[in-house]
Every structure is written in structure tokens, then in C-alpha cells.
Amino acid sequence: MAKDEKKLVEEITPMDEDFAQWYTDIIKKAHLCDYSGVRGCMVIEPYGYAIWENIQKELDSRFKATGHKNVYMPVFIPESLLQKEKDHVEGFAPEVAWVTHGGNEKLAERLCVRPTSETLFCNYYAGAIHSYRDLPKLCNQWCSVVRWEKTTRPFLRSSEFLWQEGHTAHATEEEAQEETLRMLNVYADFCEEVLAIPVIKGRKTDKEKFAGANATYTIESLMHDGKALQSGTSHNFGDGFARAFGIQYTDENNELKYVHQTSWGMSTRIIGAIIMVHGDDAGLKLPPRIAPVQVAIVPVAQHKEGVLDKASELCGRLSERFRVKLDDSDKSPGWKFSEYEMLGVPVRLEIGPKDIEKNQAVLVSRITREKKFVSLNNIEDEIENLLNDIQKEMFDAALKNREEKTSTARTYDEFKKCIAEKGGFVKAMWCGDVACEEKIKEETTATSRCMPFEQEKISDRCVCCGKPAKKMVYWGKAY
Amino acid sequence: MAKDEKKLVEEITPMDEDFAQWYTDIIKKAHLCDYSGVRGCMVIEPYGYAIWENIQKELDSRFKATGHKNVYMPVFIPESLLQKEKDHVEGFAPEVAWVTHGGNEKLAERLCVRPTSETLFCNYYAGAIHSYRDLPKLCNQWCSVVRWEKTTRPFLRSSEFLWQEGHTAHATEEEAQEETLRMLNVYADFCEEVLAIPVIKGRKTDKEKFAGANATYTIESLMHDGKALQSGTSHNFGDGFARAFGIQYTDENNELKYVHQTSWGMSTRIIGAIIMVHGDDAGLKLPPRIAPVQVAIVPVAQHKEGVLDKASELCGRLSERFRVKLDDSDKSPGWKFSEYEMLGVPVRLEIGPKDIEKNQAVLVSRITREKKFVSLNNIEDEIENLLNDIQKEMFDAALKNREEKTSTARTYDEFKKCIAEKGGFVKAMWCGDVACEEKIKEETTATSRCMPFEQEKISDRCVCCGKPAKKMVYWGKAY
Numbered sequence: 031m032a033k034d035e036k037k038l039v040e041e042i043t044p045m046d047e048d049f050a051q052w053y054t055d056i057i058k059k060a061h062l063c064d065y066s067g068v069r070g071c072m073v074i075e076p077y078g079y080a081i082w083e084n085i086q087k088e089l090d091s092r093f094k095a096t097g098h099k100n101v102y103m104p105v106f107i108p109e110s111l112l113q114k115e116k117d118h119v120e121g122f123a124p125e126v127a128w129v130t131h132g133g134n135e136k137l138a139e140r141l142c143v144r145p146t147s148e149t150l151f152c153n154y155y156a157g158a159i160h161s162y163r164d165l166p167k168l169c170n171q172w173c174s175v176v177r178w179e180k181t182t183r184p185f186l187r188s189s190e191f192l193w194q195e196g197h198t199a200h201a202t203e204e205e206a207q208e209e210t211l212r213m214l215n216v217y218a219d220f221c222e223e224v225l226a227i228p229v230i231k232g233r234k235t236d237k238e239k240f241a242g243a244n245a246t247y248t249i250e251s252l253m254h255d256g257k258a259l260q261s262g263t264s265h266n267f268g269d270g271f272a273r274a275f276g277i278q279y280t281d282e283n284n285e286l287k288y289v290h291q292t293s294w295g296m297s298t299r300i301i302g303a304i305i306m307v308h309g310d311d312a313g314l315k316l317p318p319r320i321a322p323v324q325v326a327i328v329p330v331a332q333h334k335e336g337v338l339d340k341a342s343e344l345c346g347r348l349s350e351r352f353r354v355k356l357d358d359s360d361k362s363p364g365w366k367f368s369e370y371e372m373l374g375v376p377v378r379l380e381i382g383p384k385d386i387e388k389n390q391a392v393l394v395s396r397i398t399r400e401k402k403f404v405s406l407n408n409i410e411d412e413i414e415n416l417l418n419d420i421q422k423e424m425f426d427a428a429l430k431n432r433e434e435k436t437s438t439a440r441t442y443d444e445f446k447k448c449i450a451e452k453g454g455f456v457k458a459m460w461c462g463d464v465a466c467e468e469k470i471k472e473e474t475t476a477t478s479r480c481m482p483f484e485q486e487k488i489s490d491r492c493v494c495c496g497k498p499a500k501k502m503v504y505w506g507k508a509y
Numbered sequence: 510m511a512k513d514e515k516k517l518v519e520e521i522t523p524m525d526e527d528f529a530q531w532y533t534d535i536i537k538k539a540h541l542c543d544y545s546g547v548r549g550c551m552v553i554e555p556y557g558y559a560i561w562e563n564i565q566k567e568l569d570s571r572f573k574a575t576g577h578k579n580v581y582m583p584v585f586i587p588e589s590l591l592q593k594e595k596d597h598v599e600g601f602a603p604e605v606a607w608v609t610h611g612g613n614e615k616l617a618e619r620l621c622v623r624p625t626s627e628t629l630f631c632n633y634y635a636g637a638i639h640s641y642r643d644l645p646k647l648c649n650q651w652c653s654v655v656r657w658e659k660t661t662r663p664f665l666r667s668s669e670f671l672w673q674e675g676h677t678a679h680a681t682e683e684e685a686q687e688e689t690l691r692m693l694n695v696y697a698d699f700c701e702e703v704l705a706i707p708v709i710k711g712r713k714t715d716k717e718k719f720a721g722a723n724a725t726y727t728i729e730s731l732m733h734d735g736k737a738l739q740s741g742t743s744h745n746f747g748d749g750f751a752r753a754f755g756i757q758y759t760d761e762n763n764e765l766k767y768v769h770q771t772s773w774g775m776s777t778r779i780i781g782a783i784i785m786v787h788g789d790d791a792g793l794k795l796p797p798r799i800a801p802v803q804v805a806i807v808p809v810a811q812h813k814e815g816v817l818d819k820a821s822e823l824c825g826r827l828s829e830r831f832r833v834k835l836d837d838s839d840k841s842p843g844w845k846f847s848e849y850e851m852l853g854v855p856v857r858l859e860i861g862p863k864d865i866e867k868n869q870a871v872l873v874s875r876i877t878r879e880k881k882f883v884s885l886n887n888i889e890d891e892i893e894n895l896l897n898d899i900q901k902e903m904f905d906a907a908l909k910n911r912e913e914k915t916s917t918a919r920t921y922d923e924f925k926k927c928i929a930e931k932g933g934f935v936k937a938m939w940c941g942d943v944a945c946e947e948k949i950k951e952e953t954t955a956t957s958r959c960m961p962f963e964q965e966k967i968s969d970r971c972v973c974c975g976k977p978a979k980k981m982v983y984w985g986k987a988y
Contacts, residue, residue: 064633067590068620071583073633076648079579100558104550105584105622105653105669106606111546124612127585129622131607132657132668141547143584143608143622154543154552169555174584174652178611189611190584 042372044311049255054184056305060314060373063184070182070189074298077373080322081301082192086172088224088320089194089296092216098168098196103150105173106141111149115274118148121241125177127189143176148242148267148293151197152275159199159289162281166209167199185302186259186509193297199277199289203268206290210266213294214247217262225300226317226424227251227307228432229261230455230504232480237464240293244268250479250504252432253306256453258479258506261303264294302509307428314374315396317424318417325413326370327356330363330382340386344379344406351410352417371396376420377413397423438488445493445505449474455506459499461492470494470505479504521851523790528734533663535784539793539852542663549661549668553777556852559801560780561671565651567703567799568673568775571695577647577675582629584652585620590628594753597627600720604656606668622655627721627746627772630676631754638678638768641760645688646678664781665738665988672776678756678768682747685769689745692773693726696741704779705796705903706730706786707911708740709934709983711959716943719772723747729958729983731911732785735932737958737985740782743773781988786907793853794875796903797896804892805849806835809842809861819865823858823885830889831896850875855899856892876902917967924972924984928953934985938978940971949973949984958983 042059045052057063062078074082090100106129113119126142144150155167172194182188196213200206214231221227229249239246243265251261272278272288281287308315318324325348329341338358345356355375357366363380370378380392391409393402397420404412435454439445448456456476460466467478481501492499520538524531536542541557553561569579585608592598605621623629634646651673661667675692679685693710700706708728718725722744730740751757751767760766787794797803804827808820817837824835834854836845842859849857859871870888872881876899883891914933918924927935935955939945946957960980971978 064636066583066629067632068583068585068587068629071585072581073583073629074581076578076580079581082581083579099555100562101555102551102553102558102561102653102671104545104547104552105655106547106550108547126612127608127620128610129606130609133603133605141606150545150547150552153546157543174581176584192581 042311042313045254045309052309052311053302053305056309056314056372057184062301062305070179072184072188072190074192077322078301081304081316081320082298084320084322085224085300086194089216089220090170090172092220093170093194093196096168096212096216098170098198101169101171102173103144103147103154103171105144107144107147107149109140109142111153112142114149114152115242115271118242118271122146122177125179127176127178144173145175145177146293146295147171147173147175147195148197148271149275151293152271152277152291155199155289155291156275156277159277159279161279162201165199165201165279165289166205168196168209169198170194170196183302183509185298185305191298193295195293195295198292199272200291201279201281201287201289203290206266206268206292210245210247210264210292210294213292214249214262214264217264217294217296218249221249221251221261221300222425224317224319225304226319226421226428227261227303228425228429230480230482232482232504234263234480235460235464235467235478235503237467238478240265242267242270244270248480250455250506251303251307252435252455252506253303253509254309254431255306256435256507258455258504258508259299259303259306260479260508261300262294262296265292267291267293307431308424309374312368313372315424316374316376318376318421321374321376322353323355323370323373323375324353324417325355325377325379326366326373326375327354327379327381328363328366328370329356329358330380330385332358334383336386337381337383341381344381344391344409348379348410348413352413367394377416379413395420397427439493440489442493445470446474449476449505449507453507455479455504457486457488457502457504458493459488459491460501460503461495461497462500463492463495463497466492466494476505476507479506479508521790521792524733524788531788531790532781532784535788535793535851536663541780541784549658551663551667551669553671556801557780560783560795560799561777563799563801564703564779565673568695568699569649569651571699572649572673572675575647575691575695577649577677580648580650581652582623582626582633582650584623586623586626586628588619588621590632591621593628593631594721594750597721597750601625601656604658606655606657623652624654624656625772625774626650626652626654626674627676627750628754630772631750631756631770634676634678634768634770635754635756638756638758640758641680644678644680644758644768645684647675647688648677649673649675662781662988664777664784670777672774674772674774677771678751679770680758680760680766680768682769685745685747685771689724689726689743689771689773692771693728693741693743696743696773696775697728699775700728700730700740700779701904703796703798704783705798705900705907706740706782707904707908709959709961711961711983713742713959714939714943714946714957714982716946717957719744721746721749723749727959729934729985730782730786731914731934731985732782732988733788733910734785735914735986737934737983737987738778738782738785739958739987740779741773741775744771746770746772786910787903788853791847792851794903795853795855797855797900800853800855801832802834802849802852802854803832803896804834804856804858805845805852805854806833806858806860807842807845807849808835808837809859809864811837813862815865816860816862820860823860823870823888827858827889827892831892846873856895858892874899876906918972919968921972924949925953928955928984928986932986934958934983936965936967936981936983937972938967938970939980939982940974940976941979942971942974942976945971945973955984955986958985958987
């Protein structure tokens with residue numbers, strides 16, 4: 031390894047030494063985002079934003095396939111509107127940014143910068159919904175939201191972040207529940223199939239649910255360091271918001287009824303999950319299906335006649351099927367190898383004079399690091415297969431990590447030991463009492479992640495208080 | 510015409526009677542946007558947002574083809590950052606919204622909600638640019654911005670609007686100027702080819718240029734009522750911002766130099782232009798290339814056996830090439846005809862039992878309203894041709910309107926008469942003195958729209974003061 035390549039790699043702190051520093055190093059070296067000089071707000075740089083654009087494209091097509099349409103609501107919420115639903119305002123008012131002046135004038139009423147848009151959608155729906163013919167309303171919005179966080183970390187917790195928020199209104203309770211679970215499944219499939227991140231699907235306890243919701247459902251993923259990350263949520267509001275905002279419709283029998291509502295969201299947080307589920311000490315590993323560059327072409331001995339021409343021709347050819355980048359800069363091939371590893375590009379393609387003579391190229395997988403010599407005749411199919419293999423290997427590795435870091439606890443001693451020594455998810459029974467959740471959080475810093483849909487009966491008793499158990503719960507320390 | 514169809518059409522005020530009311534009626538009836546209960550902010554509804562998504566797709570691919578990458582900057586600008594460039598802060602400070610509190614705490618420094626992001630990009634570039642190898646920086650951002658407007662109109666002037674803002678940094682003055690004009694041409698081509706809106710390309714006078722720019726270039730379009738609309742702008746900043754923010758690079762000779770910068774933007778205002786350039790008393794007319802629905806299929810006698818099946822089969826077939834909607838609701842065909850006219854859908858396809866017998870369908874153009882019976886065998890090609898014809902006819906009609914409403918004035922009396930009686934663009938010579946612009950504005954309410962690239966020598970004298978003329982200027986009342 032030449033000196034300059036070594037330097038590039040050395041600048042990333044090994045993950046076992048300091049995971050938080052590793053995370054920050056990756057974000058900085060791969061130019062995913064930058065600090066902005068605005069407290070708690072990020073600059074999402076081109077490479078980070080390109081990942082987000084691919085996430086958007088995949089999610090948006092799934093939302094549209096399930097009948098949703100995009101809209102745009104105002105960035106501001108008048109204080110009186112935020113206050114209409116009691117639980118909701120209690121949950122969000124302490125962490126919003128307040129606009130008090132427009133130009134040089136003091137406003138008659140303060141406006142908050144939206145922390146989420148339930149109140150705006152409700153206000154709109156109250157005017158737009160009249161009859162059963164207007165239902166269901168299936169809307170989504172891509173935007174930024176602001177929550178005034180005290181401590182922030184890029185992607186994971188920032189004062190401003192990007193997300194999508196779906197907001198729907200239905201004629202019946204059953205339809206709203208179907209929608210809530212449909213969208214949770216859309217998120218779960220997206221995470222597993224596109225991001226190669228296995229998730230646990232389940233319901234949040236009342237303590238952890240969204241402010242104003244009847245029920246919150248979640249997908250939970252496990253990072254490489256054994257901490258959990260809430261990766262997407264879907265809420266059933268029942269008719270609570272509808273009653274607060276007066277959203278009524280006349281049904282087929284001309285009776286006036288309240289609608290039933292849902293909302294669901296996924297944010298740029300998920301980029302943090304991609305980094306922490308897949309990355310290693312050499313850098314990012316990006317799942318092929320959202321990698322901004324799927325194939326990086328690195329010419330070898332590019333000063334020799336014909337090499338750059340051939341590499342450029344190949345780049346043009348491959349661009350018809352893949353996202354390809356040809357790096358013909360004057361950096362050394364070794365430097366480029368390290369750089370594209372660090373950037374998490376799934377496949378590196380090397381081509382030099384000897385390869386050209388043999389009508390071949392070298393493909394190197396970011397995951398296995400194996401080299402494979404392939405003929406240029408059918409290189410597209412070889413790349414396609416390799417990308418599919420990588421996508422699958424990444425999912426399998428993430429699942430293996432999660433399984434290794436998932437324990438079962440029957441007693442509170444066992445529970446505390448698992449959380450303290452092993453980390454990861456701990457499966458344990460729970461009585462349903464918030465006091466036990468609070469005690470566990472205080473004594474172990476672990477929280478209830480979810481009551482999974484796939485229940486197991488580990489014992490009859492709550493792991494904390496010993497009273498009869500109601501649910502098996504996934505517990506863990508979380509981001 | 511049945512009673513219910515008549516009602517739908519009657520609700521739109523004729524444009525010759527009251528153009529402003531016609532505009533508002535269209536927006537409301539076509540569900541493009543809704544008032545939000547937040548002062549001066551719109552709810553962009555699904556149909557309006559779908560138009561914006563098509564605009565985004567077309568523009569974004571042009572930006573990427575010219576080497577630009579998307580990023581995301583914070584929604585907030587600290588007051589001290591906004592103040593760094595003197596002209597810029599003077600232009601924007603009076604119309605920004607100020608955040609003074611986060612949660613329950615008063616902020617040490619006020620933050621404004623971005624009215625435009627030059628200062629944020631400059632702050633980022635100051636840290637990200639070191640050497641000539643880092644140049645050019647070619648970034649773009651899709652976001653919303655806030656300008657505290659006193660009087661607002663949907664799409665045309667609102668306190669919050671959506672836009673894109675490109676921000677670039679270059680090694681030399683020449684490169685920055687090339688970029689400024691390149692992006693102006695991207696906007697012009699997009700307007701003419703995609704939106705079917707002819708534009709005048711030119712430079713703004715110093716009075717009308719962007720706060721902080723050396724030069725602002727614009728594309729100006731003419732609405733049906735003879736008022737002008739600034740439809741996109743591209744600014745050359747020279748090194749003014751670079752000096753204020755300290756954005757320097759070392760060149761090939763290891764000398765420290767300031768970068769030269771540009772910015773350029775197009776907003777949801779352009780949706781207002783689409784409405785006002787193309788619409789008529791029956792409603793919207795959408796250019797096929799951005800219409801959310803290009804073909805509306807209306808079954809005739811849909812209760813008869815086989816009609817809906819055939820319509821649905823046709824919908825599936827056409828969806829492979831076009832954006833198609835099948836309306837199988839229980840409204841009458843006549844109602845549907847009016848509704849899709851009002852929504853500006855370029856092509857209506859009618860199919861009933863007799864058509865099915867003859868293996869044909871009826872195509873009706875929104876522009877010519879001509880009916881054409883076409884065989885189902887090659888209906889895709891027929892539709893393709895019709896959409897292309899419509900796109901061209903719309904451009905030609907808009908160009909004809911602009912030409913009819915463009916006058917030439919040699920004397921100030923002529924000038925005042927043209928503005929007062931005919932409206933539209935008036936071409937007249939100008940001495941270059943801001944005093945004449947101010948006098949003209951005060952006495953006629955017309956403003957200088959631009960100094961067009963295609964200059965004509967109408968006379969030697971300024972139309973206002975009679976001193977020697979420097980430039981031919983397009984003047985007009987503007988939105």
C-alpha cells in the first residue's frame with residue numbers, strides 16, 4: 031500500500047475503538063454531510079443527497095402504486111392550530127422553533143416551523159372532505175421539518191431533517207387500520223429489499239407512541255454496535271384529530287360521521303441506519319439498489335495508449351444499465367481503490383493494457399473483496415449478477431449480526447446482564463405497566479422498542495415486576 | 510348541454526370580464542391550490558403538485574445533464590450570516606420571517622427562514638473549496654423559501670413558495686458568465702419546448718437586478734391579459750460574495766484567488782404562467798409534456814356490456830406510453846367532458862358500444878376541439894401525433910398573442926398610449942438612467958422588463974428624456 035492510500039484509510043477511526051467517532055469520520059470522509067454554522071442543522075452534500083434521492087425515488091413509486099398523491103402544505107403552523115389537539119401540542123410544543131416577526135413587524139400570532147404536519151392536513155381535510163365520495167384521501171408530502179433538539183448528530187438527530195409524511199383520511203376504523211399496516215409493510219419491504227436492512231415489525235407501547243395517536247406501529251433495526259434505531263413509523267389516529275378539527279362526511283345514508291385518520295413517516299435518519307448497519311473500517315458499504323454509483327471504473331496504467339479510450343467506451347456502454355462513474359483523474363489506482371471502498375461503491379471495475387489485450391476486465395466486490403476476471407462480451411450480465419449477490423450478502427450479514435445480538439431474558443438479572451454486557455435486542459415479557467418501562471429505562475437505559483407482531487411466550491411473568499405478562503417486547507438501547 | 514355541465518362552466522368567470530377572478534376560479538375549480546389558514550401560504554393540492562413534479566423532473570434532468578448535483582442547505586440563516594453581503598441583506602432583510610425562540614428559550618441570535626440561500630452556499634463553499642481542483646462547484650437545491658409579502662396571489666406571489674436555486678462557483682470570470690448564460694438558456698428552452706411558453710431573453714437593468722448581483726439575466730413571458738411575468742432569472746455575482754465570505758482557492762501557480770459565482774432560480778410562479786398564457790373560458794389548457802393526465806378516457810353508455818371492459822383494456826394499453834386516466838365514475842359523459850376540459854387534459858378519448866363494434870375510438874383535442882375517429886389498431890401513434898400537434902399549436906398561439914400585444918414606441922406619448930390602451934410589451938429606447946425608469950413606472954406603472962439580447966435600433970433617443978439612447982428595452986406592466 032502506497033503512503034497516500036494508507037493515509038486515507040488511517041483517517042477513519044476503527045469502529046471497535048470508538049463507534050461514534052467511526053460514524054462521524056465516515057460522514058466527513060465520504061462527504062455525506064457537513065456542519066452548517068446553523069445550530070443543529072446539516073448541509074447534505076451531493077453524495078449524501080444522491081442517496082436520499084434514490085431513497086425518495088423508490089419510496090415515492092411505492093406510495094404512488096398504493097394510490098397516494100403528493101401535496102405541499104405550508105412550512106408554518108399558527109399557534110392556535112397547533113393547540114387544537116391536546117396530546118399533540120403537549121408532545122411537540124416544547125421542541126418547536128417560533129417565528130414572531132415578519133419583516134419589521136411583530137406578528138399578531140406566533141407561527142411555529144412545522145415539526146410535523148398533522149394539524150395542517152387536518153385543517154385542509156376539514157374543508158376538502160364533504161361526502162363519502164371524497165374518501166379515502168391519500169396524501170403524502172416530501173419536506174423538511176424542525177424539532178429543536180438539545181444534542182444533535184448528523185442524520186440521527188438534527189434540528190432540521192428531511193422526510194416524507196403520509197396523511198390519510200378514511201370512512202371507517204377498519205380502513206384506517208388497514209392503511210396503517212399497509213404503509214408499515216411498505217416501509218418494511220423497502221428496508222429489507224432496497225436497503226438490505228432487516229427489521230422487526232411491531233407496535234409501540236403507549237409510553238413510546240406518537241403524540242395524539244391511538245396506536246403507533248414501528249419498524250426497528252439493529253446497528254452494528256448493538257443499538258436499535260426506529261426506522262419508520264405508522265400511526266392510527268382513530269377519529270381523535272377528526273373530532274378536534276371537525277372533519278366530517280355524510281355517508282351513503284346521509285348520516286354525518288367523523289373520518290378516521292393515519293399518518294406515517296420515514297426520514298433522512300435512515301441514511302444513518304445504512305451507514306451503521308453495513309459499514310466497516312474501510313468505509314461505507316452501500317446497497318446496490320440505492321448506491322449513487324454502482325460501478326466505479328478505475329483504469330490501470332491509464333497513460334498507456336488506448337486504456338482511457340477503452341475505459342470510456344465501457345463507461346458509456348455500462349451506463350445504459352447501471353449507475354457508473356469513470357475515474358480518469360491523475361490520482362494513483364491504489365488511491366482510487368481505497369477511495370471507492372470508502373465511498374461504499376458496490377463494484378469496482380479495473381481495466382488495464384493486459385486486460386484490453388485479453389478482452390477482459392476485473393470486477394471487485396466491496397463486500398467479499400474477491401477479484402473476478404470477466405470477458406467484456408457479457409460483462410453486463412456479470413455485473414448484474416454480482417450486484418444481486420452483493421445486495422443479498424449485505425442483507426444476510428445484517429441479519430446475522432442482528433441474530434447474534436438478540437438475547438432472551440427470563441429474569442431481571444438476566445435482562446440487566448444482557449443489556450449491559452451484550453447490548454443488542456433483548457426479548458422479554460412485560461406486564462403492560464408503564465412503571466416497569468420507566469424502571470427498566472432508569473436502571474439500564476434500555477427502552478421498549480416494540481411489541482412485535484411475531485409474539486413468543488418466553489414466560490408467564492413480567493421480566494421486571496413478576497406480575498402476569500401481557501406481551502413479549504423487544505428491548506434495547508436506542509439512537 | 511345538460512344542466513349540470515352548464516353549471517360547471519358557468520362557475521368560471523369569463524376572462525374578458527374579470528381576468529383576476531377568472532384566474533382564481535380556475536385555480537379553485539381545477540384544485541390546483543387552496544388557501545391554508547396560514548397568512549399568504551398555499552396548500553398545493555394533488556393536481557397542482559403533479560404539475561410541479563413534472564416540471565421538477567424535466568428541469569432536474571436538464572440540470573444533471575449540465576453537470577449539476579443536488580444538495581440540501583438549512584432552512585434557517587443566522588442574522589449575522591445574512592448580513593455579510595451588504596446589498597444582499599438590504600434587499601432581503603425587510604421581507605424575512607424571524608425565528609426568535611426555540612422551544613421555550615429565547616435564541617441568542619435571531620434566525621431568518623431562508624428567503625434565498627446565497628449566504629448558506631457561500632458559507633459552505635468557504636469551507637469546501639481549497640484548490641482549483643475543487644472547481645467548478647455546480648450545486649442545486651429544491652426547497653421552499655419564505656418572503657413576507659403584504660399582498661399575495663396563489664402561485665404568483667405568496668409568502669412561501671417552492672423553487673429550485675442553483676449556486677455555482679468558478680475559477681474565472683469568463684466561466685461564471687458562461688454558466689450564467691447556459692442556465693438562462695436551459696430555462697428558455699424548457700419554457701418554450703416543454704411549457705409551450707415563448708420567452709424574451711435579456712438582461713435586467715441595475716434597478717431591477719437581484720440584491721448582490723453584478724448582472725441579472727431574465728426570461729420574460731407575456732400573459733393572456735397583456736401583463737408580463739418574470740419566469741426565471743440567472744445571476745452573475747462576480748467575486749462580490751466571494752470577497753464578503755472569503756471563498757478563495759489556490760490556482761495552478763499556487764496563487765490565492767477569489768472564486769466567481771452564479772445563482773439561478775425558477776419557482777412555482779411558473780404554474781401561474783402556464784394558467785395565464787394558455788387557459789381559456791372553459792378552463793386550463795396544459796401542455797402535453799407536463800400534463801399530469803395526457804389522455805382522459807370517457808366511456809360512453811358505460812352501463813352497456815363490454816364498454817367498461819374495453820375502456821379498461823385500452824387504459825392499460827395506453828398507460829405504457831402516456832399518462833392516462835380512465836373515468837368510470839357515475840357522472841354523465843357530458844359532465845366528464847366539461848370537467849376534463851376544465852382540467853386542461855390535452856386529449857379526451859371517447860369510446861362507446863358503436864365505437865367498439867367498429868374497432869375505433871374518438872379523440873378530441875382540447876385546443877381545436879375537433880373530433881377524430883381513429884382505429885384502435887394504431888391508436889398509440891394517432892395519440893402521439895395529436896399530442897405533438899397540440900404542443901406546437903399551444904406554442905404558436907402563445908407566440909401569436911405575444912406578437913399581437915407587442916408595440917414599438919418612438920415618443921413618450923406613443924409609449925403612454927401603448928401601455929394604457931393596448932397593454933402588452935412595448936419596445937422603446939432608453940438612455941440608461943434610473944430616473945427615466947422611475948418616471949415611467951410612476952406615470953404608467955410599467956417597468957423595464959429586460960434589455961433583450963436581440964437589440965433593435967428604434968431611434969437614437971431615450972423614449973422618456975430624449976437624451977442619447979443606450980439600449981432598446983422591453984417595458985410592460987408585470988405580475
